[in-house]
Amino acid sequence: MKKLVLAVGLILIGGLIWYASSQTRTVAESRTIEEANRHKVLLLTEGSEPRTLDPQLAAGVPEHRIVVALTVGLVEDDPNDQSKEIPGLADRWEHNEDFSVWTFHIRENAKWSNGDPVTAEDFVFSYKRILTASLGAPYSDALFIIKGAEDYYHGKVKDFSQVGVKALDDHTLRIELAGPTPYFLSALLHDSWYPVNPKTILKFGAIDERDTKWTRPENYVGTGPFKIKAWRPNDVIELERNPLYWDAKTVKLNGINFYSIENEDTADRAFWAGQLHKTLTIPLNKVPYYRREHPDIIHLSPYEGVYFYRLNVERKPLDNPKVRLALNLAIDRESICRNILRADQKPATGFTPPGMEGYKPLDVMHYDPERARQLLAEAGYPNGKGFPRMKILFNTMESHRTIAEAIQQMWKEELNIDVGLENQEWKVYLESQNTFNYDISRSAWIGDFMDPVTFLTLWMTGNGNNNTHWSNPKYDELIRAAGQTGDPKARLDLLHRAEKLFLSEPPVVLVYWYVRDYLMDPSVKNWNPLVLDNHNYKFIDLESASRPR
């Protein structure tokens, strides 16, 4: 009996192991950096596992990193300068005088990865799809700049031919916009403007059907320099060269492996073990060490994002602009950047980060404790007397806590006011912020394209991401006027005035402008620092000579 039980037990465990190992293939074509360099396969991590690779349903940065390799739009990212665009599926384009009507000429050799030619009709279908409300595409509002798009989305117009997108012939696409949009080409770089293959979409479901199987590796059809070779969720997505890509001869790499590594320490180890060419970020406490010991491997470059605190302006005393300004002026941003962040982050003296062509970032928020105390006194709280206790809300993360503690201390020292700290789990924190259940809330905003409107429309009345209750009709008016102005310089002036107005009664506390910090192997070539961090993979190359490990 005993032996029987033992035998059954052994067979059971053996069977389990056999089953498990038959279900998990672990061998990928992974190699040392040296071997990867020889085969020209770039080893990257995209962070967390992408939720989808459908360009029109993708919403996050990890998705974007992979989608841009699989599909390109009318224009592509310039490898050196994020404020410029280079021709993509369209080889040339024209616009009218006030930038409101654009005509794109789709190149003759533009092909889908299944061999079909890319036509203007494909774009019409794609824009119809993303503007179909029942699809629930997270970025459909990005296309509302097209004339009639918003009405179609809300069902006020039933006929898509009323929307300003027309295929004049197979290779000519005309887009009529709701107003002058000089930055239109930059907006086109976002995934939401990429085409999807109509035949493939309709083969796997209706035009508004979500989550169909078309994004599976075996079904995926794109227009980009790479196509999916294999996808093992939570492990790796392997891409290989797409020979049908219109500019295939420029593509240097034979493939890209995207490993989904969420933990930054794990990614750091993987880099040093030769399993990655590049990490996404550096653990905060290792930055000074790498800067000292590995200056050739650590890379720091400005990134189009701002770290700030939202203020709930319906709560007393935050309803008083003087209090809000005082809170801003009492913060020593230099010190936070120098002593806590330590990776060349820049103090945010305005909301829109530097780097936008023709737009001088505002330089108004400085450390001025004297003036802060004075403002606070004018608001009725001399030396912080009678100032109610408020809380800084942040999502649970060590770096957010460290910054919040520093700010808490600065406010105590300079203004003699007490604030508490409250951390919440990510989704709870989002809920609190969206339902205005907070006093002060940690926030960040990353630009989608190279124009200040990607930062400034946020604060318009009724914007779903405003979340501060702040509203100023004059501000709305300025932003709207900018949207109607064809002259690029006059337009930016209006936006500048709007931002100045915003910062004169700020519903935010500015902290710092982002930096991308990452480790990169010297064998990676042409990976230039870009402020949106959108890299055109076709220009990236690998050189065999790698550093010794």
Add this chain to the structure above:
Amino acid sequence: MIKIIVGRLLQLVPVLWILLTLTFFLSKVVPGGPFSAERQATPEVIAKLNEYYGLDKPLWQQYLSYLSRVVRFDFGPSYTYQTDSVNEVIARAFPVSLLIGCLAFCIALALGVTAGVIAAVNKNKLWDYLPMSLAMAGICVPTFVMGPILALTFGLGLKLAPVSGWYGLNYVPLHPMVMPALTLGLFYAAYIARLTRGGMLEVLNQDFIRTARAKGVPDHQIIFKHAMRGGLLPIVAFLGPTFAGLISGSFVVEKVFNVPGLGQEFIKSVFNRDYPLILGTVVFFGVLIVIFNLVSDVLQALMDPRTRK
């Protein structure tokens, strides 16, 4: 015996139903929804998504339609993995955790029992203190410390195993499952060692062992044949739930070594408010735990005649 087993298996049904109901309502009570994000989608989009996944219906309707699907073993679509069903997610993640768990179990058992027996036999001597202090250290060092230490030593230092990922590397000899399994195995080995020592000491002091000694039975026979049978009883009770826990995956270890197992799916589903995946994994774990508790009870009965009825 058969009756007991069948009875226990029948208990599974109400247990799972309670588990499922509790989890269903608890997960809906937690603030935050599956579709919230830093850049919030418009209210229309959120409404469309809620409608698409049936989250706009009253809670009791959602519950009933969910129950009716579950009895057909369909756990619905995952919100996080937009093209996958919960069944597919479990089917691909569980084998990874199973493989790591089985190896960890073997490591824990081999190391733990050996250390425990050695300690018990050499009570209050160096060979008792040494393995037992190591075991104490093993219990005190959490896996999120042990994991990186092992990764740094064996992965980065000695280049014996990959530090991340579920793919083989041609320049390291070890399979990617080894390091996570070792991390988990060492942790449980420490527990098993302490339990084994306790159990063995109790048995070694009993009269029948003294009788055997007096009769001149050699030491190794006393230990392996007579003492271990009773001495290992306490760990058998411990092994059932442990095995279930090991093969269902550990979030921490899977994150540290970046392996695509079920443990991280479970935790991430909670972070993402991926309700169907939360329920699917909870029910799956429930089944595993009930089954392996039963297995350990049966084994105990076979080893110890006193518990047989």
